[in-house]
Amino acid sequence: MTKPESLVCINGNFVPPEEAFVSVFDRGFLYGDSVYDVTLTYEGIPFLLDSHLDRLESSAQKIAMEIKWKREELTKLIYKGVNKLEGDRHYIRIIITRGGGEIGLDPNLSDGQNLFLIFKELEPYPIEWYQKGVSLVTTEIMKTPKKAMDPSVKSGNYLNNVLALQKAKEKGAYDAVMLNHLGNVTESTSANIWLVEKGTFKTPPLSAGILGGLTRKSVLQIGREQGLEMREIDFNAETLRQADEVFITSSTREILPITKIDGKPIGKGIPGPYTKTLHNHYSNFVKQIIQEEKTKAIKSGLIK
Numbered sequence: 001m002t003k004p005e006s007l008v009c010i011n012g013n014f015v016p017p018e019e020a021f022v023s024v025f026d027r028g029f030l031y032g033d034s035v036y037d038v039t040l041t042y043e044g045i046p047f048l049l050d051s052h053l054d055r056l057e058s059s060a061q062k063i064a065m066e067i068k069w070k071r072e073e074l075t076k077l078i079y080k081g082v083n084k085l086e087g088d089r090h091y092i093r094i095i096i097t098r099g100g101g102e103i104g105l106d107p108n109l110s111d112g113q114n115l116f117l118i119f120k121e122l123e124p125y126p127i128e129w130y131q132k133g134v135s136l137v138t139t140e141i142m143k144t145p146k147k148a149m150d151p152s153v154k155s156g157n158y159l160n161n162v163l164a165l166q167k168a169k170e171k172g173a174y175d176a177v178m179l180n181h182l183g184n185v186t187e188s189t190s191a192n193i194w195l196v197e198k199g200t201f202k203t204p205p206l207s208a209g210i211l212g213g214l215t216r217k218s219v220l221q222i223g224r225e226q227g228l229e230m231r232e233i234d235f236n237a238e239t240l241r242q243a244d245e246v247f248i249t250s251s252t253r254e255i256l257p258i259t260k261i262d263g264k265p266i267g268k269g270i271p272g273p274y275t276k277t278l279h280n281h282y283s284n285f286v287k288q289i290i291q292e293e294k295t296k297a298i299k300s301g302l303i304k
């Protein structure tokens with residue numbers, strides 16, 4: 001029997017994507033009252049799964065939601081899904097909503113949480129993105145302030161990011177740079193932002209109001225291990241435009257060079273040497289982690 005390329009798991013039941021439906025009364029659908037996380041597989045192994053589940057738990061905690069599935073149950077379901085799939089590169093989205101119930105904002109109306117796992121084949125991104133870099137534009141759509149909806153929570157509230165991306169696409173750019181109320185750079189609509197200035201790597205601190213990206217965290221660690229200068233520091237859009245190199249980081253895209261911002265080239269307008277070297281180090285890190293996770297998964301019977 002051929003294996004599917006994509007699959008959904010709803011509250012523990014695996015169904016084909018075309019049969020995966022959510023109730024119109026689900027609070028995730030009505031209010032964005034949900035948390036989620038995204039990881040991917042390399043060689044059929046979910047990457048940094050524990051760290052992604054840690055972040056999911058932390059997101060849930062920050063919206064006063066106690067996840068009703070145990071870590072082991074989630075891990076087993078995720079491996080079960082991955083093992084059912086064709087290929088060895090997949091996108092995995094883990095969503096937990098506060099559930100359905102009577103319509104009303106009050107979270108106490110919830111009749112219990114819902115868990116959704118979406119698995120789909122992860123097509124490789126166009127190689128030109130990495131060879132030539134992609135473009136960003138700054139946007140007037142502000143990042144949600146920490147005191148409104150903390151961007152460190154990976155929640156179902158992405159509408160201003162959606163609108164910022166829409167604006168970027170209208171201008172022919174790949175993504176948008178979102179600023180905070182102080183005019184400092186936060187992140188793109190779905191990735192963390194970095195610049196390189198005279199060999200020093202800079203990325204906005206968590207206090208700027210950003211998602212604590214796991215790729216960001218890995219890159220900070222890898223860079224420091226390599227003796228590179230890595231700083232978490234606030235900067236504005238002009239500093240970003242004047243940088244020698246700029247790149248964004250996310251789990252699925254890894255390290256993606258940015259060669260144009262607001263129509264102007266960054267540095268020489270081609271991916272820079274620091275970005276490329278860091279990406280090589282990151283690729284080695286991925287290989288090492290996958291080997292470790294594979295050994296762990298075999299030992300605990302999650303894969304054969």
Ligand SMILES: Cc1ncc(COP(=O)(O)O)c(C=O)c1O
Binds near residue numbers: 191215
């Ligand atoms: C708003 C935002 N920032 C940053 C990231 C990057 O996070 P990670 O490196 O953990 O994938 C994401 C990823 O989805 C995101 O949605």
